[in-house]
Amino acid sequence: MTNEPTHDKPIVLELKKITCSYDSGKPAVHEISFTANKGDIICLLGPSGCGKTTTLRAIAGFESVIEGTVLLDGNPVADETLHVPPEERRVGMVFQDYALFPHLCVNDNVSFGLCHLSSDDRRHRVEEMLALTGLSELGQRYPHELSGGQQQRVALARALAPQPVLLLLDEPFSNLDPDMTYKMRGELHQLLKNTQTTAILVTHDHEEAFTMADKVAVLHQGRLEQFASPETIYHLPASRFVAEFVGQADFIPGEIQNQVVTTEIGKLPIPKDYQGHHKVLVMIRPDDIELCINATQGAKIETRQFRGSENLYGIRLPSGHLIHSSAPSTQCHKLNTPVEVKIIATHTVLFEQT
Ligand code: ADP
Ligand code: MG
Numbered sequence: 001m002t003n004e005p006t007h008d009k010p011i012v013l014e015l016k017k018i019t020c021s022y023d024s025g026k027p028a029v030h031e032i033s034f035t036a037n038k039g040d041i042i043c044l045l046g047p048s049g050c051g052k053t054t055t056l057r058a059i060a061g062f063e064s065v066i067e068g069t070v071l072l073d074g075n076p077v078a079d080e081t082l083h084v085p086p087e088e089r090r091v092g093m094v095f096q097d098y099a100l101f102p103h104l105c106v107n108d109n110v111s112f113g114l115c116h117l118s119s120d121d122r123r124h125r126v127e128e129m130l131a132l133t134g135l136s137e138l139g140q141r142y143p144h145e146l147s148g149g150q151q152q153r154v155a156l157a158r159a160l161a162p163q164p165v166l167l168l169l170d171e172p173f174s175n176l177d178p179d180m181t182y183k184m185r186g187e188l189h190q191l192l193k194n195t196q197t198t199a200i201l202v203t204h205d206h207e208e209a210f211t212m213a214d215k216v217a218v219l220h221q222g223r224l225e226q227f228a229s230p231e232t233i234y235h236l237p238a239s240r241f242v243a244e245f246v247g248q249a250d251f252i253p254g255e256i257q258n259q260v261v262t263t264e265i266g267k268l269p270i271p272k273d274y275q276g277h278h279k280v281l282v283m284i285r286p287d288d289i290e291l292c293i294n295a296t297q298g299a300k301i302e303t304r305q306f307r308g309s310e311n312l313y314g315i316r317l318p319s320g321h322l323i324h325s326s327a328p329s330t331q332c333h334k335l336n337t338p339v340e341v342k343i344i345a346t347h348t349v350l351f352e353q354t
Contacts, residue, residue, distance in 0.1 A: 018068035043209035046219035061086035092159030288345035295340030
């Protein structure tokens with residue numbers, strides 16, 4: 001696992017090796033550790049069943065931890081023996097299905113967690129939250145009278161109204177259509193940054209994690225594979241699983257000699273700290289490869305996927321390995337065109353051959 005140095009903003013959330021288990025035996029979440037600093041958006045990313053929701057629920061207090069510690073604002077709220085109940089953790093949650101109260105209008109949904117305030121303060125806070133989420137005109141409506149995007153904004157306003165120290169969001173866009181998802185991602189990002197809200201957002205979509213997150217925690221089978229910035233996750237994945245989960249990745253064999261790895265498509269410097277075996281697999285991303293036409297090298301274009309702003313080419317190398325290369329969509333080449341491939345990566349990512 002790669003850990004990057006954190007900045008000097010105060011730590012809001014700290015997970016220290018937390019393990020959670022349902023009755024079934026095998027832990028759903030195993031020794032997960034990461035921190036969230038004030039104002040950070042952390043995305044928990046991974047495939048279905050990897051433990052994202054369980055981790056979020058353990059932070060909120062809806063699940064207990066059987067080992068490890070959850071700290072909020074420096075105070076332990078859960079460990080093997082301690083379990084501070086959810087309502088005492090000052091954590092706001094936006095559920096996957098929003099979980100609005102169907103029999104309450106928008107105003108009453110948003111003021112639900114504010115009974116500790118005087119009625120004037122409560123009305124003022126609700127007005128503020130509705131203005132923040134663009135719902136000022138809709139306070140009297142009921143949830144069934146709202147679109148999916150509007151319902152999501154109500155859920156967000158309700159979660160933010162009690163001024164939580166931390167906001168948790170479980171797949172907040174999964175009930176929206178793609179157009180709305182893009183719009184709401186932008187809106188949510190801006191709102192969280194404007195209000196300097198510290199947030200943990202669960203998603204299985206790496207593009208969503210990359211556009212939203214300051215740091216991404218990649219989970220796989222209940223374990224944390226990597227916790228790093230989106231750029232590091234993409235360019236320097238800590239494992240093959242991470243490499244393949246966050247984008248197109250090809251792996252070609254290479255052999256290390258004198259600090260250089262030799263592959264079928266060229267030589268590359270090896271990372272300074274690499275100490276593994278001399279037989280390796282080199283990760284190649286489509287943006288690491290440049291194509292030159294009219295070559296005699298023996299590689300050929302085998303596939304082309306048009307992706308709007310770019311073409312993704314599949315190149316069959318003489319050895320039989322397939323690698324991919326992205327090029328602007330203005331560069332359109334026919335299938336079977338012979339090409340020379342050139343590596344333009346700025347760093348080399350190696351995994352041991354198994
Ligand atoms: P994700 O949110 O990443 O899809 P979850 O945290 O929901 O994953 O689930 C992690 C693991 O725990 C899965 O194997 C899932 O089947 C199991 N699990 C989740 N909820 C329960 C439950 N209430 N009872 C038993 N097992 C559960
Ligand atoms: Mg889930």
